[in-house]
Amino acid sequence: MPTISPSTLSALLTAALAQQPTKPLVLALDGRCGSGKTTLAAALAKQFPASITLHTDDFYLPPAQRVRGWQHIPCANMDLARLREQVLAPAYAGQAVSYRGYSCREGAYRQVQQFATQPLVILEGSYSHHPQLTDCETLRVFLTCSKPEQERRLRAREGERYASFAARWIPLEEAYFAKYRIAETADFVVDTTAV
Numbered sequence: 001m002p003t004i005s006p007s008t009l010s011a012l013l014t015a016a017l018a019q020q021p022t023k024p025l026v027l028a029l030d031g032r033c034g035s036g037k038t039t040l041a042a043a044l045a046k047q048f049p050a051s052i053t054l055h056t057d058d059f060y061l062p063p064a065q066r067v068r069g070w071q072h073i074p075c076a077n078m079d080l081a082r083l084r085e086q087v088l089a090p091a092y093a094g095q096a097v098s099y100r101g102y103s104c105r106e107g108a109y110r111q112v113q114q115f116a117t118q119p120l121v122i123l124e125g126s127y128s129h130h131p132q133l134t135d136c137e138t139l140r141v142f143l144t145c146s147k148p149e150q151e152r153r154l155r156a157r158e159g160e161r162y163a164s165f166a167a168r169w170i171p172l173e174e175a176y177f178a179k180y181r182i183a184e185t186a187d188f189v190v191d192t193t194a195v
Contacts, residue, residue, distance in 0.1 A: 001142070003189045006040055009141060010047060016139075017048070017119055023094045026121045026136060030129040030182055031143030033169055034153035036192040040143065041124035052091070052115040056125025058101025059083040071168065074176035080132045091121045092136040126173055129182045142186035145193040 004012075016025055027044070029037045038055070045053045059079045061070075070076035079102070086099045098114040123133075129140050145153070151166075158165045177183060 001184060001186050001189050003191055006043070006190055006192075006195065009040075009188065009190060010044065012139075013044070013048065013120065021119070024091060024117065024119055024121045024138075026088070026092050026123060026138045028128040028133070028137040028140045029122065029124040029143060030126065030140065030186070031190075032145065032150055032177075033126065033165075033173060034150040034157065035143035035145045036190075036195065037124045037126075037143050040190070040192075041122045044120075044122055048120050050118050051120035051122055052097075052118045053122045053124065054083075054087055054091070055101070056083065056123070056128050058099070058110075060102050060104050062102060062107070071172075074172050074179060075127050075130060078127050078130075080127065080130055084133055084136060088121075088123065088133055088136040091115070091117075092138075127176065129180070129186065130176075131180060139188075140186045142183045142189045144183065144189060144191050149193045 013025070013027065029041055031037055041053050041055075045051050056078065059082060060077055061079045065079075067073070067076050082099075087097045090097050094117050096114065096116050098112055100109040100112050102109050123137070129137075129142070134140065154166060155162045183189060
């Protein structure tokens with residue numbers, strides 16, 4: 001898995017889309033929390049306006065549907081089956097998609113979102129390289145950054161919630177990365193430490 005820059009990724013996407021593929025190119029951005037997945041997805045969506053962006057954060061399970069002990073099981077808080085069936089597989093097949101994202105903060109499903117078919121589908125978020133999803137993905141990119149930079153970014157983002165966030169989510173993500181060899185099986189790695 002070669003390490004590339006965000007600009008190289010952009011150039012790869014430009015070249016791939018210039019070939020006018022017969023079905024959408026599905027780019028999956030996975031990686032460490034605080035590594036810039038959402039930021040890179042937003043930048044790519046701006047550069048490629050004929051795209052849709054999907055967020056794995058919209059596919060958390062409501063607490064009542066989570067298995068006992070989910071806090072210690074990687075991906076057990078995610079509805080990956082719904083993500084695959086309702087959104088990713090249809091988008092990969094070149095079909096329009098609609099779904100209701102679940103908000104953990106609000107504890108409720110949001111309004112229906114609808115997306116027309118586009119040549120580029122950007123799936124960003126933790127667990128986007130899960131084996132349940134990879135057959136619906138064209139290109140998988142793993143984002144990372146140094147531990148000190150990750151801590152700096154997460155402290156800025158989470159504020160006073162940083163300690164509990166880091167204690168809960170970082171170990172779950174790292175266990176997921178190790179179990180499924182996420183970084184090792186990605187097509188490319190983008191290190192955002194200096195970005």
